[in-house]
Amino acid sequence: MTNAPFRGALIGCGFFSQFHLHAWSGLEGAEIVAVCDRDEGRARETAKRFNIASVYTDAEAMFAHETLDFVDIATTAPSHRPLVELALRHAGTVVCxxxxxxxxxxxxxxxxxxxxxxxDLIIHENFRWQKPFVTMKELIEQNRLGALQFARFSFRHGFDNYVNQPYLAELERFTIMDVGLHLFDLARHFMGEVSNISCSTQRLNPKVRGEDAFTALLVHSGGLTTICDCSFRSVIDPDPFPRTVAWIEGEDASLGLEADGRLTLHGKNGREIFHAAPDIPSWGEAPWHFVQDSVIRFQSHVTDVLSGRAKPQPSGAHNLKTLELAFSAYEAAASGKTITFS
Ligand code: NAD
Known part of the structure; x- marks a missing residue:
């Protein structure tokens, strides 16, 4: 048995991958030994910044030369299937x-x-790994709320996201596929499987192609109810981006999450405050640290999966249903109907 770090490669050296690479650099159990991007300049610049020896512009060429334990795919969705299928032929753990x-x-x-x-196929779904949501889950598992009844997960802001991610403005299916997936994963994580969904969408900014706001109503087994809502065109001071606010009610207590990471547990005999804002990583900055810290937590979990200490959270198989919820939300919005799952 060796204590050498697991050897990984990262594909896709764009905006968000820089968080992946900073987080990998700080994790002892894993090491990125190669990067690949079809944009050679980007791949070289990234490899230089993170001191990574091997640089490729073609994933097949990379797999022909490297021996890897895991692959971290940080490209946009159209490339995922070919890259994941290829990566699965060369590594025992693939993150997408x-x-x-x-x-x-x-x-x-x-x-x-x-x-x-x-x-192991693991989806990089980091919202459930954000420190406030990890803390909320712990409080619920300690049965501080009693039987759950209602939840709301809300991601509203007016931040100009199109500077870092210009492709978002071009997407025909925008916020449900970009943020809705995160909120639906939280809904399933906290409230269980969904039996039906209804949804309405809005296009508030004429410069974007798809919907930049939506409100979805999810009914779970047992009648538990969740609202997931999102807007990229809200006027809020201070702007909460990139943070989610939440509210979960149980029979015995309610739990509210504010943008600054403050959690309030409203009990029958008064309230209790918890401070769940994460530390700012040495390479990070506020308010991105809520996301940056969640990438560290998620990737630390990936090293646990690699070591056999944990099962993927969430796995590709689990994420199928979250994806189905997103497609059903579009169908519900277009038809005005509630979509029921068997
Ligand atoms: P980006 O466009 O900035 O970067 C993607 C990179 O992948 C580009 O450099 C592109 O050249 C490269 N690429 C595409 N296909 C390739 C291929 N076949 N081989 C090699 N390289 C290839 O995109 P981004 O903003 O970094 O987003 C990447 C993904 O991360 C998206 O799916 C996005 O939804 C997701 N994302 C997640 C979060 C989160 O909180 N989990 C936040 C932002 C973005």
Whole structure:
């Protein structure tokens, strides 16, 4: 048995991958030994910044030369299926950014390929790994709220996101696929499986192609109810971006999360305050540290999966249903109907 770090490669050296690479640099159990981006300048610049020896512009060429324990795919959705299927032929653990896929067929094919390879396929779904949500989950598991009844997960802001991620303005399916997936994962994580969904969408900014706001109503088994709402065109001072606020009610208590990470547990005999804001990583900055810290927590979990100490959270198989919820939200918004799951 060796204590050498697990050897990984990262594909896709764009905006968000820089958080991945900072986080990997600080984790002892894993090391990124190669990066790949079809944009050679970007790949070289990233490798230089993070002191990574091997640089590729083609994933096949990378796999032909490198021996890897894991692959971290940080490209946008259209490339996920070919890259995941290729990576599964060369590494026992593959991490894929959200959105997992643009169609359910592609997502299912990747899950089938992972099962056939007996590999772990993990979706980079970091909201449930944000410190406030980790703390909320702990309080719920300690039964501080009693039987759960209602939840709301809300991501509203007016930040100019299109500077860092210009492709968002071009997406025909925008906020449900970009943020809705995170909120639906939280809904399932806290409130259980969903039996039906209804949704309405808005296009508030004429410069973007798809919907930049939506409100979804999810009913879970047992009648538990969740509202997931999101807007990229809200006027809020101070702007909460990139943080989510939340409210969960149980029979015995309610739990509120504010943008600054403050949690208030409203009990029958008064309230209790918890401070769940994360520390700012040495390489990070406020208010991005809520996201940056969650990437560290998520990737630390990936090293636990690599070591056999944990099961993927969430796995590709688990994320199929979250993806289905996103597609159903579009269907519900277009038809005005509630979509029921068997
Ligand atoms: P980006 O466009 O800045 O970067 C993507 C990079 O992938 C580009 O450099 C591109 O050249 C490269 N690429 C694409 N296809 C490739 C291929 N086949 N081989 C090699 N390189 C390839 O995108 P981004 O903003 O960094 O987003 C990447 C993904 O991360 C998206 O799916 C996005 O939804 C997700 N994301 C997640 C979060 C989160 O909180 N989890 C936040 C932001 C972005």
């Amino acid at each position: 950014q959200k959105p997992f896929a643009e169609t359910i067929e592609d997502a299912e094919a990747m899950v089938v390929a992972a099962n056939a390879a007996e590999a």
